Amino acid sequence: MAKLVVFKDKARRALEEGIAQLTNTVRFTLGPRARNVLLEKKFGAPQIIHDGITIAxxxxLEDPLQNTGARLIREAAEKTNDVAGDGTTTATLLAYAMISEGSKNVTAGxxxxxxxxxxxxxxxxxxxxxxxxxxxxxxRKTIAxxxxxxxxxxxxxGEMIASAMDRVGRQGVITVEESKSLDTDMEVVEGMQFDRGYxxxxxxxxAERMLTEMEDAFLLITSSKISAVQDLIPILEKIAREGRPLLIIAEDIEGEALAMLVVNRLRGVLNVAAVKAPSFGDRRKAILEDIxxxxxGQMISEDIGLRLDTATLQMLGRVRKVTVTKDTTTIVGQGDTTTQVEKRVAQIRKQLDQSDSEYDREKLQERIARLSGGVAVIKVGAATETELKDRKLRIEDALNxxxxxxEEGIIPGGGTVFVHLTKLIPDFKTSLNAEEQVGANIVMKALSYPLEQIATNAGLEGTVVVEKVKELEPGFGFDALENxxxxxxxxxxxxxxxxxxxxxxxxxxxxxxxxxxxxxxxxKPEPEAPAPAPGGGMGGMGMGGMGMGRYGHGWHGHGRHGHDVELPLASSRLPNNNPQGIPQVRWGSLHYSWVNLKRRLSLKGADEMGWEEDKSQVPL
Structure with missing residues (x-):
């Protein structure tokens, strides 16, 4: 693909235009009196967004240079979101302010x-x-x-998140899910829960609640697939003599092995239940080790030289209570493995510190919470899907x-700290050389932008509010909600x-x-291909052009006005529009409506390609 190469001021101007477009879009979402942004979705209802990073x-943008600028400043928001989980609009505004002020100085030499x-x-x-x-x-009040x-x-x-942290601890896992009701509420799942059922x-x-409950049960954990009855019989005989329930967690149990467990359960010989191991691959093995x-207990795996047919009772875990539904399994330990659990949590925290993947970090945090004793789930409800998605984003921001x-404490909010920091820069910049002092001045001007925008969104003159706050003592600022x-x-x-x-x-x-x-x-953007010219013909008697298309035949269309139209042959799919409104094509020696041609060739539907389906037409 050809490339555009642009130099110096022209390059920076194009980038700045893209940066300005993105910034001007997200700036309205800052502060307690912020506005919303309505986003059209290709599928589903439009989405109301109040979150800077989601908008960004x-x-x-259509222009490739401007789009590069927008992607550049988006990175500031994304990095802030990855590290802190919030503050994306503030980061965008600060970056734009420094870029805008800096560009003027670079242009000046x-x-x-x-x-x-x-x-x-x-x-x-x-x-x-x-x-x-x-x-x-x-x-707790400050958390709220x-x-x-x-x-x-x-x-x-605020109150819901504070309550969740009370229940699962400040380092515990709190997840946000969509509720099926109108209300937003919270529930705490005690013990270790994973999303696999019986x-x-x-x-x-x-039978009334369709769940399995066991108390003081053995736990058989294996990363293997169990299909042979002979593998299970030795350990099952030992458990039967103990007269205690058994939960089996395995990669899978199938065939005769599953049938034998069901029969023994129904006959009352053994109180047993089986569930599939959660997750996949290496993460599955790690979770089984956590359990x-x-x-x-021990995870029985041939990778470490342990086999099912030689398993002993000492290898089995012991749980105070097990609850299994068709979708979830909850295990409550006996509480006598605290030291080992703390060591395991410390090990996972080290992995967490070394991980760069947001997904991996989230999964590691979930493992820590499960081992620590609980997960809080905030279920978000709303009257409409649009409101639901907006509310969920806000709660996720608040949680982050x-x-x-x-983690790092609190400071006075509302952009106040940034404004008061500007008072420290004049003394600091005396240690810099002349041009570095210009850089310090750029930062000093940029620091006022967040508060100025908060005040502007509240319907006030932002610059006036900023100057007033500069006159106040440190820690004092502007409450935009109450003016x-x-x-x-x-x-x-x-x-x-x-x-x-x-x-x-x-x-x-x-x-x-x-x-x-x-x-x-x-x-460099590729020029759009010109629309194909219609072929000649009269009264439906004309001959369309012949050629070898994707399926070895020329594509032809019968026009509504009685003339043939030749369609492109080199393309691997039909054109994106239908200026002629063609309802029929000829493939080989037969004529087909578009809908029947689609069926014949197993193509995407004509409606997906922008062609009009004329269902009144049938093969001739």
Whole structure:
């Protein structure tokens, strides 16, 4: 594919146009009086979005250079979201402000490399100040305040997240799911739960509720597939003599082995149930090892030299209670393996610190929570699908912000800290050279943008609010919800320090890359292929062009106005539009309607390709 190569100011201008378009789209979602963005979806209902990163990911611009700029600033939001889980709009605004101010200086002749050094040194100094301002979360009330602010001042969400952390701990796993009801509520699943149910309904012990319950049971854990009866008989005989229930967790149980378990269960010889192991591949083995450690047993696997037919009672786990439904299995350990569980959790935390994958990190956190004793599930309800998706995104943001606050503490919110940090820059920049000082000035101007936008979204003059806040003592700022100047922390308006730090750090990184860019190389758009010209003919008697198409025949169409039309032969699919409104084609010696041609050739439906189906036509 041909490439566009653009240099210097022209390149930066094109990038800045794309950056401005994305920023102007997300800026309205900042603050307690923010607006929404309505996103058209290709499938399903339109989506109302209040989340900066979700909006940014949906924006693709037609111009390749502008789109490169939009993707560049989107990276600041994505990095902030990956690290802190919130603050994506703030990061976008800060990056745009630094880029906008920096571009003016580069155009005026400033050295981009020195500007970047000045920005980096100033931001590094300010990050230390943010860290020193952060106060650790000490009570439940502060957790609720952080969640409330991040959920656009929804106290119900704040209280729910605080309750969830009370139940499962600040390091516990809290998941957000869509509810089938109108209400939003929370439930806590005690013990270890995974999404696999019983292999046969014959294992059910409570027919009314269709579940299996066992107490003081053995647990047989294996990563193997069980199909031979002979593998199970030795251990089953030992368990039968003990007279205790048994739960088997295996990759799969099939054929005679499953039939034998069902028969013994129905005859009352053995109280047994079987479930498939959760997850897949290496993650499945890791989860089985977690279950074994929690229950004081061993995972029986040929990989480590253990076989089912030689298993002993000492290899089995022991559980206080087991509950199995058709979809889930919940195991509550006996609580006598605390030391081993703590070692296992510490091992998983090391893996968590080393993992770069967001998906892997999420799964590792789930494993920690299962071992630690519970998972809280917030079930989001709403009247419509559009409202449901918006509310779910807000709750996820609030949850991420709360976790960040627990990790690194809180600072005064509402963009207040950024504005007060500008007062420190004049003294700091005396240690920089002349052009680096220009970089420091760029950061100083950019720091006012978040508060200015919050005030603008509240219907006020942003610059006036910023100047007023600069006159106030540190910690005091603007309450955009009530239109007043207050002590932010005392009034519960707080932000996670981690969110502010990540937003500033990532914004400076992207701005520095932009300012030192001299050449942009992007894909050159391919010109659109001209529409095929209609063939000649009269009164339906004309002969369309012949050729060898994908299926060895020429494609022909009978026009509604009595003339043949030749269609493209080189394409592997039908054209995307039908300017002639053709209802029939000729394939070989037969005529077909589009719908019947589709059936004959097993192509996609004519409606998917933009061709009109004329169902009144039949093969001639």
């Amino acid at each position: 990911k949906e924006i693709e 400033a050295n981009p490399v020195n500007l970047r050094r000045g920005i980096d040194k100033t931001v590094a100094y300010l990050l230390k100040e943010v860290e020193s301002l952060a106060k650790p979360i000490t009570d 305040e952080v969640a409330t602010i991040s959920a656009t001042n929804d106290p119900e969400v 292999m046969s309904p014959y294992f059910v012990t409570d 074994a450690i929690l229950t004081g 912000a709360t976790r960040a606050a627990v 007043r100047y207050v002590d932010m922390v005392a009034n519960g308006i707080v932000d996670p320090a981690k969110v502010a730090r990540s937003a500033l750090q990532n914004a400076a990184s992207i701005a520095g890359m932009y300012l030192t860019t001299e050449v942009v190389i992007a894909d």
